[in-house]
Amino acid sequence: MSIEGGALPFAGRRRGIVASGFLVLVLAWSTTAFGAAKPERYLSYTNEIVSDMPWSIHVVRIERSHHDLRFCTTLGGGEVLGMGILTDQLKMLPAEMGAPLAAINGDFYEKAKDYPGRPRDLQIRNGEVITHPAGHTCFWIDAQGNPQMTNVCSRFRVVWPNGKATPLGLNVQRINDAAVLYTAVLGASTHTSGGVEYVLERSPQCLWLPLRAGQTYEARVHQVQTAGDTPLDRQTAVLSIGPGLLSSLPPLKPGATVRLIMETTPDLSGAEVAIGGGPALIKDSKLMSWKGWLNTNMRHPRTAVGWNKQHIFLVEVDGRQIDVSVGMTFQELADYLLKLGCEQAMNLDGGGSATLWALGTVRSSPSEGQERPSPNALVVVRKNSRQAAE
Numbered sequence: 001m002s003i004e005g006g007a008l009p010f011a012g013r014r015r016g017i018v019a020s021g022f023l024v025l026v027l028a029w030s031t032t033a034f035g036a037a038k039p040e041r042y043l044s045y046t047n048e049i050v051s052d053m054p055w056s057i058h059v060v061r062i063e064r065s066h067h068d069l070r071f072c073t074t075l076g077g078g079e080v081l082g083m084g085i086l087t088d089q090l091k092m093l094p095a096e097m098g099a100p101l102a103a104i105n106g107d108f109y110e111k112a113k114d115y116p117g118r119p120r121d122l123q124i125r126n127g128e129v130i131t132h133p134a135g136h137t138c139f140w141i142d143a144q145g146n147p148q149m150t151n152v153c154s155r156f157r158v159v160w161p162n163g164k165a166t167p168l169g170l171n172v173q174r175i176n177d178a179a180v181l182y183t184a185v186l187g188a189s190t191h192t193s194g195g196v197e198y199v200l201e202r203s204p205q206c207l208w209l210p211l212r213a214g215q216t217y218e219a220r221v222h223q224v225q226t227a228g229d230t231p232l233d234r235q236t237a238v239l240s241i242g243p244g245l246l247s248s249l250p251p252l253k254p255g256a257t258v259r260l261i262m263e264t265t266p267d268l269s270g271a272e273v274a275i276g277g278g279p280a281l282i283k284d285s286k287l288m289s290w291k292g293w294l295n296t297n298m299r300h301p302r303t304a305v306g307w308n309k310q311h312i313f314l315v316e317v318d319g320r321q322i323d324v325s326v327g328m329t330f331q332e333l334a335d336y337l338l339k340l341g342c343e344q345a346m347n348l349d350g351g352g353s354a355t356l357w358a359l360g361t362v363r364s365s366p367s368e369g370q371e372r373p374s375p376n377a378l379v380v381v382r383k384n385s386r387q388a389a390e
Helices: 086-091 243-248 330-340 385-389
Strands: 023-029 039-050 055-063 069-075 099-105 123-125 128-131 137-141 147-151 153-159 165-167 179-182 196-202 216-225 237-241 257-265 273-276 280-283 302-307 311-317 344-348 356-358 376-382
Touching: 039 099, 055 099, 055 356, 069 086, 069 123, 069 273, 086 099, 086 356, 086 376, 099 302, 099 311, 137 344, 147 280, 147 344, 153 179, 196 257, 216 237, 273 376, 280 302, 280 330, 302 330, 311 330, 311 356, 311 376, 330 344
Parallel strands: none
Antiparallel strands: 023 039, 039 055, 055 311, 069 376, 099 356, 099 376, 123 128, 123 273, 137 147, 137 273, 153 165, 153 257, 179 237, 196 216, 196 237, 216 257, 280 344, 302 311, 302 344
């Protein structure tokens, strides 16, 4: 039995499939948006059924040597932070980023009322830093095109005219004694109240937006606001200072300059794509420890990314469906990834968010019966002709 490229969504719900153990292999399609053309061998989709558990496991395998493919991340709100189902995020993917071939849901998300859909950790989208790293495990593609994974820590900071430096958050809810930089990816305004906000513009002959990891920017104060909720646009950024921090900082007037330093540990300079998640499951072919993480020994829907020297794998395990798939523990997921051949692997958000899309449709069986909105996604695309020529 096989599932063709045009199979119906949520194919794993069909009892006939669950009752039989087999692998389903579908060759990738060279696509434009959601259309189909001739099959290729550089990407494959597999639905593995283990009927005695039961487990329904969805795997996309990508050949790392195929240079027409690249990874990117999406935003739940398209061009701004927000929550959106995976299918809609792919529909909003700009054409210049390439044609999507496969995707999985991404990071966990924060639940602040005024900042819905903000990923919990670092995200880099098409080279632009969207959110600052919060110290959890992240996945990124380095400047040489190699996948990487480790805990990433922020060294983002603003340096004032007197040389003093202050740690800097990015597109996050500002607390009383913090400094946060806001860009247009947040939406129409900063959603703050009180404090002081400096509207920053490009300083002549200096680097400016979009922000990139590892870069230093010099910005000039264009305007000073004291009411909060400052409007955002693509040409400026807003440096927001909480009321509890103001007394320890020098006041700035229009025309003053500050430096914005976007350093991370480790250095992510040149990274075009990064996404948070965690924890690490496999490091150098060895299982990791998950002390401190909740529900690691309970079976739930799971999502992960893993790789070795030849392939990168996107993996989703259906769960919470007794007649389809019960889900996996972290141990079971890590063991499975090792059997796939992964030398490195990282967990992503699971539960109701766990979703895998491939070859034009959702292939997994979401535990809530339909896709649940998520803040971002990790996507493999086929480059367009201009990108492939670069």
